[in-house]
Amino acid sequence: MKLHEYQAKQFFDKAGIPVPFGVNAKTPEEASRAFGTVKQMCKGGEGFVANVKAQLHAGGRGKVGGVVAVRSATEAATEAARLLGKRLVTKQTGPEGLPVSSVLVDERSTLAKEWYLALTIDRFRAQPMLLASALGGMDIEEVAATKPSAIIREPVELESGVSEPACAKIAATFGSAPDQAPVIAKIARAMWQVFEGRDASLIEINPLGVLQDGRIVAVDAKVTLDVNALFRHPELAAMRDESQEHPLELKAGRIGISYVGLEGNIGCLVNGAGLAMATNDIIKLSGGSPANFLDVGGGANVEQVTNAFSIILSDARVKAVLVNIFGGIMRCDWIAEGLLKATRQLDVKVPIVVRLQGTNVEEGRRLLAQAKRLNLVSIDELADAARRVVEFAQASA
Amino acid sequence: MSILVDKNTRVIVQGITGQAGAFHTEKMLEYKTQVVGGVTPGKGGSSVHGVPVFNTVQEAVSATGANATIVFVPAKFAFGAVSEALEAKLPLIVIITEGIPTLDMLRLKRRVAPPQGSGRAGLPAGQAGAPVRIIGPNCPGLITPGQCKLGIMPGYIHRPGSVAVLSRSGTLTYDAVYQLTQAGLGQSTCVGIGGDPVIGSSFTDLLGLLQPDAQTEAIVLIGEIGGTEEEEAAAYIKAQVTKPVFAFVAGRMAPKEKRMGHAGAIIAGGHGTAAEKLAALQAAGVTIVESPAEIGKTVKAALARRPSQGLPSAR
Numbered sequence: 109m110k111l112h113e114y115q116a117k118q119f120f121d122k123a124g125i126p127v128p129f130g131v132n133a134k135t136p137e138e139a140s141r142a143f144g145t146v147k148q149m150c151k152g153g154e155g156f157v158a159n160v161k162a163q164l165h166a167g168g169r170g171k172v173g174g175v176v177a178v179r180s181a182t183e184a185a186t187e188a189a190r191l192l193g194k195r196l197v198t199k200q201t202g203p204e205g206l207p208v209s210s211v212l213v214d215e216r217s218t219l220a221k222e223w224y225l226a227l228t229i230d231r232f233r234a235q236p237m238l239l240a241s242a243l244g245g246m247d248i249e250e251v252a253a254t255k256p257s258a259i260i261r262e263p264v265e266l267e268s269g270v271s272e273p274a275c276a277k278i279a280a281t282f283g284s285a286p287d288q289a290p291v292i293a294k295i296a297r298a299m300w301q302v303f304e305g306r307d308a309s310l311i312e313i314n315p316l317g318v319l320q321d322g323r324i325v326a327v328d329a330k331v332t333l334d335v336n337a338l339f340r341h342p343e344l345a346a347m348r349d350e351s352q353e354h355p356l357e358l359k360a361g362r363i364g365i366s367y368v369g370l371e372g373n374i375g376c377l378v379n380g381a382g383l384a385m386a387t388n389d390i391i392k393l394s395g396g397s398p399a400n401f402l403d404v405g406g407g408a409n410v411e412q413v414t415n416a417f418s419i420i421l422s423d424a425r426v427k428a429v430l431v432n433i434f435g436g437i438m439r440c441d442w443i444a445e446g447l448l449k450a451t452r453q454l455d456v457k458v459p460i461v462v463r464l465q466g467t468n469v470e471e472g473r474r475l476l477a478q479a480k481r482l483n484l485v486s487i488d489e490l491a492d493a494a495r496r497v498v499e500f501a502q503a504s505a
Numbered sequence: 506m507s508i509l510v511d512k513n514t515r516v517i518v519q520g521i522t523g524q525a526g527a528f529h530t531e532k533m534l535e536y537k538t539q540v541v542g543g544v545t546p547g548k549g550g551s552s553v554h555g556v557p558v559f560n561t562v563q564e565a566v567s568a569t570g571a572n573a574t575i576v577f578v579p580a581k582f583a584f585g586a587v588s589e590a591l592e593a594k595l596p597l598i599v600i601i602t603e604g605i606p607t608l609d610m611l612r613l614k615r616r617v618a619p620p621q622g623s624g625r626a627g628l629p630a631g632q633a634g635a636p637v638r639i640i641g642p643n644c645p646g647l648i649t650p651g652q653c654k655l656g657i658m659p660g661y662i663h664r665p666g667s668v669a670v671l672s673r674s675g676t677l678t679y680d681a682v683y684q685l686t687q688a689g690l691g692q693s694t695c696v697g698i699g700g701d702p703v704i705g706s707s708f709t710d711l712l713g714l715l716q717p718d719a720q721t722e723a724i725v726l727i728g729e730i731g732g733t734e735e736e737e738a739a740a741y742i743k744a745q746v747t748k749p750v751f752a753f754v755a756g757r758m759a760p761k762e763k764r765m766g767h768a769g770a771i772i773a774g775g776h777g778t779a780a781e782k783l784a785a786l787q788a789a790g791v792t793i794v795e796s797p798a799e800i801g802k803t804v805k806a807a808l809a810r811r812p813s814q815g816l817p818s819a820r
Contacts, residue, residue: 234703
């Protein structure tokens with residue numbers, strides 16, 4: 109579960125990681141007032157400059173006008189009005205972009221240096237890992253690709269946290285001044301405290317800025333929480349911003365269906381994530397293009413199949429549907445009954461190709477054949493089923 | 506031979522009185538798996554499908570001589586359940602449960618001695634990890650056909666034989682196994698390693714067991730996009746595995762993965778796409794299966810071409 113920058117900075121502030129003073133605003137009026145508060149708290153004078161930063165679950169907003177400098181409350185309100193409710197398209201959002209939920213108004217400072225500091229889990233080593241680089245502020249993936257030696261990795265011990273030597277190495281890679289080393293160590297330890305205390309899966313500070321006077325602040329903040337651990341932190345569930353999620357994916361997720369919209373015109377209904385991906389693959393191999401990834405989950409009962417069909421068909425581009433179910437514990441005859449019921453109930457008009465395999469498959473296929481639906485074809489082999497559904501989609505395109 | 510489980514494996518079911526636990530206990534019994542006990546705190550003294558239920562893992566192990574456990578306990582309580590199994594020194598722990606917090610899995614895995622040469626973080630000096638193998642979580646379990654089903658897969662699709670299957674997926678594995686069986690190729694042991702970010706045993710850990718296993722003549726790997734399991738397996742195969750390996754990687758056609766920020770991508774060192782995984786596997790001498798419908802056929806055709814070691818057909 110991704111958090112907004114302003115939410116992440118609340119965690120940082122509580123844990124003792126220095127952040128610029130800021131106020132989150134949901135309307136232009138709030139942004140106007142926020143400018144006054146920030147200016148006052150920062151003891152700003154005549155030339156005081158604040159940021160208005162669009163809050164959305166994606167990076168790269170600075171390059172598309174999502175972070176702007178303002179010099180007055182009026183300017184803050186104007187920029188907030190320009191951003192709020194709009195969709196921003198950044199390198200990370202995809203072509204549809206993401207809506208701006210709110211704006212963070214905070215102190216803008218000139219940075220002498222920009223560092224990178226992150227904490228995540230190294231899956232292979234099965235260990236939390238700090239990543240640090242003196243080349244912060246820019247696209248860190250670019251750095252990873254072109255100059256991997258510029259990023260160091262320091263393991264965090266589950267029992268004892270961030271070690272002295274790890275802190276020393278991070279300070280060294282930053283090339284920091286001697287009096288900055290204890291601050292860097294404090295920040296690294298506080299990051300682990302947030303990570304462990306809130307069950308995060310990622311904490312990223314980019315840039316970790318150095319001000320002209322040598323003070324260090326987290327200029328930006330990214331925190332992703334482990335959804336599996338939310339049961340331990342019921343208060344964090346309220347921080348979820350559903351406006352940042354795809355409406356259909358959200359709707360599907362609420363009923364235990366995993367759905368991801370794609371670009372094509374062949375709807376897919378599959379049980380199991382691996383098989384669902386493999387089904388998308390074989391459609392492409394057969395010259396077609398899938399409209400979605402859909403894992404109906406373990407149940408695959410009438411209700412779930414009906415729900416899945418209604419989600420698939422709410423995408424108007426869908427010209428044909430491929431159902432690929434491997435009945436393990438769930439018997440194929442039950443699935444066939446479910447399919448017939450669901451498609452009748454929803455009055456599905458597009459051609460449906462059904463490939464059933466597994467437990468009681470003969471009975472399942474018999475039921476489908478007996479129903480004599482003109483738009484429903486049962487095909488035993490996955491490769492044949494994929495070819496057929498591609499033909500259907502092309503014929504009606 | 507086979508790996509991890511055989512007809513002598515004595516199993517306890519943690520969470521046996523729950524819906525999934527009870528259902529799969531029955532299915533495992535039908536497969537003639539030796540399910541000798543179950544555990545649900547507070548339900549000791551009762552029984553499920555004739556299997557005695559105990560309050561603690563230790564009691565169950567003392568009473569039954571169990572040497573493996575399968576965990577169906579809900580995610581909230583899974584950490585405690587697996588801790589109990591570790592304390593009772595059960596050598597094999599299979600976690601079916603989905604949705605366990607990643608940090609819980611890290612803490613559990615930390616208590617297990619890493620296999621030699623795994624490159625995984627060890628315990629602090631002076632602490633010995635338990636010689637235990639964890640499979641999962643969020644996995645279908647494992648099966649040695651005809652001997653022991655320690656999982657939720659449909660038993661009847663399997664046949665005893667000499668092809669091992671390792672997979673990150675569930676139904677796709679069943680499909681692959683079904684294809685092998687249809688092609689007349691039985692299986693030695695099939696393991697679903699699970700789809701979570703942190704899992705008990707990796708492809709690499711299990712390849713280390715399959716290479717010396719006398720029954721296993723060929724290995725099928727079913728991978729997925731994301732993570733670096735397949736790349737690590739490729740490096741291991743290149744260095745250590747002489748048996749023929751076949752691989753299918755799901756998600757070749759998927760658009761670029763939805764990523765969780767930058768750090769995840771960096772830690773993977775630019776790995777994780779299907780193209781990268783396939784290239785690494787191919788460079789390690791693995792036969793790549795292009796279509797998910799061709800897994801059985803590809804293995805059969807390749808093995809038929811091998812001069813001396815024709816595989817025994819399914820019994």
